[in-house]
Amino acid sequence: MTDVHQRIPVPDGMRDVLPVEAGELSALERALSTVFASYGYRPVQTPLLELSDVLDRAQDEGVGRAYRLFDDQGRVLVLRPDLTIPIARLIATRMADEPGPLRVSYNARAVQPPSAGTGQGAERRQAGIELCGPGGPEDDAEVIAALSSALAAAGLPGARVAIGSVALVDAVLRAVNAGPEATDALWRALRGRSMVAWRSEARAVKGVKGRLRTLLDALPTLRGGVEVLDRIAAAAPAAAAECARLARTVDLVTAQGMPAPMIDLGVMRDWSYYSGIVIEAYAPGVSAPVAVGGRYDGLGARFGRARAAVGVAVTLELLHHAVGGPEGLEPAGVVVVGGLDDRVTAAAMLRATGVPVVAVPAKQRDVEAFAVADGRRFVARPVKAGWRVVDVIDGTTTTVASLEEGPWT
Amino acid sequence: MDLRICVPRGALFEESVEALSAAGLPIEPLVNLGRKLIVECPGGPTYITTRPSDVPVYVESGAADLGIVGLDVLLERQPDVYELLDLGFGGCRMVWATQAGEDPAHAAIERFGVVRVATKYVNVAEAWFEETGRKAEIVKVNGSVELAPLVDLADGIVDLVATGTTLRENGLVEREQIFASSARLIANRASHKLESEAVDELVRRFAERAR
Secondary structure: OOOOOOOOOOOOOOOOOOOOHHHHHHHHHHHHHHHHHHHHHHOOOOOOEEEEEHHHOOOOOOOOOOOEOOOOOOEEEEEEEHHHHHHHHHHOOOOOOOOOOOOEEEEEEEEOOOOOOOOOOEEEEEEEEEEEOOOOOHHHHHHHHHHHHHHHHHHOOOOOEEEEEEHHHHHHHHHHHHHHHHHHHHHHHOOOHHHHHHHHHHHHHHHHHHHHHHHHHHHHHHHEEOOOHHHHHHHHHHHHHHHHHHHHHHHHHHHOOOOEEEOOOOOOOOOOOOEEEEEEEOOOOOOOOOEEEEEEOOHHHHHOOOOEEEEEEEHHHHHHHHOOOOOOOOOEEEEEEEEOOOHHHHHHHHHHHOEEEEEEEEOOOOOHHHHHOOOOEEEEEEEEOOOEEEEOOOOOOOEEEEEEEEOOO | OOEEEEEOOOHHHHHHHHHHOOOOOOOHHHHOOOOOOOOOEEOOOEEEEEEEHHHHHHHOOOOOOEEEHHHHHHHHOOOOOEEEEEEOOEEEEEEEEEOOOOHHHHHHHHHOOOOEEEEOOOOHHHHHHOOOOOOOOEOOOOOOOOOHOOOOOEEEEEEEEOOHHHHOOOEEEEEEEEEEOOOEEEEHHHHHOHHHHHHHHHHHHHHHOOO
């Protein structure tokens, strides 16, 4: 036993993952990856640490809050606070010569210092995809469909997906022509998710009348089906192209048999590199979006190779909260008594047939208790007639001549 | 509708209940709350009552779908939530106040390069002095903030005032208004999307009342 008075902490926001959770997280990761692979996304990996001045190129304001350290030459390194930026760097540099379309996926952890007092963790396990294609609504729709079907495969069939658009809001604001300061203030209100600040900034904009005025005042609160887009296009003809694009995206998603995403112009990301559609997915019982993403056509150019790109990432911890463990993670495997010493050969042969075998010494005590604690279903003991097998879940006992004949499946 | 609504106890409580009632929500259990912290209305929302400064935590974490909270708390805590409506009640001002007579803050800046500020609103105070180009040393106190300048714990205070009576009684004068505050309706990010119909309907009714 550990001395409880001795404190052995890990850093703020960091935590360990024990076997049950780790098993469930990897099962979720597999479910998502399998779907992503079925759309042709190929896994890539980026380094844990990046050069700070390289990642900071992603946005005018840099990457913001992150863990940073120095290397032995005094260069500032940053622990990736986000995966989109490193993936964009990888695609723009290492895959610059590939003609595309490019489809890549990743399973990686992003790390960002937690805000004090919120109880949020610093690490997020992200399973995501990125599509660099022609850049039309077809690409956006594929990413949304892949997200929906991946979430369904992971046990979240009814996830609600909401989409907004930076480009659409931008088109409306251009039509309004509020001047740079007011426009900045409106963007700040939107990114800060304050409808109140938006309304007060919008009302301060002079010279806007009629339907455009009504649209401007209410823009971030507009949501619903594609009919919302018709209203926007009618009030702001300059935004009609973006409205048509979003409507086409929704059509293409539903044509693939996926639920229609909700249009919601209040959906906005904190990162300023987004340039088009913005995607969020929500699950009941989870306080933040389980998946976020969008289009960022300007990001590649900041790393030397412009390419239209759209992507989305699922945060595994949040998905895990929503669905718990996927099906099929009941206790499994056999504890073979003597498998570690007297009966190694028998244990090895059973293991070779694909059954998980936990080997313990012939003299191991309390084997049943160990099997339960370790999440195993069966205990097998050598007896004269072969093996006596106890099912630790229902308590039944059977005797088999050889381990291969056991009730394992 | 099974929304969970976080209602602040204290100064905003009465008017919050009135606003909820005017928006057509059942409020009977809230009126007869007693010491209960959480009450469920059959066929209506569940109300969670907390300290005003805790409302954003409950809403951000999803323990409540919606909440009523002063702008002062929002600006201090900076929660990641949707701020949907200005409910129009609970009006007050966040101010910078020092002792009457010659403002001691000027001398402090000139002679020590720093002004000492006592406040409950650490983040608001820090941001205000930073924006106005002054260096502030923040002293966090939890109550009776007006005391601090009187016993030279600080040069002045950043605090919320409604009428200004407490300031006057303690010989303090308002030097700068930082912002005007009022009660806001906030929503959890996921609830705002998952319960979009119920949330939008409620916002519409609140807005009608405010008008």
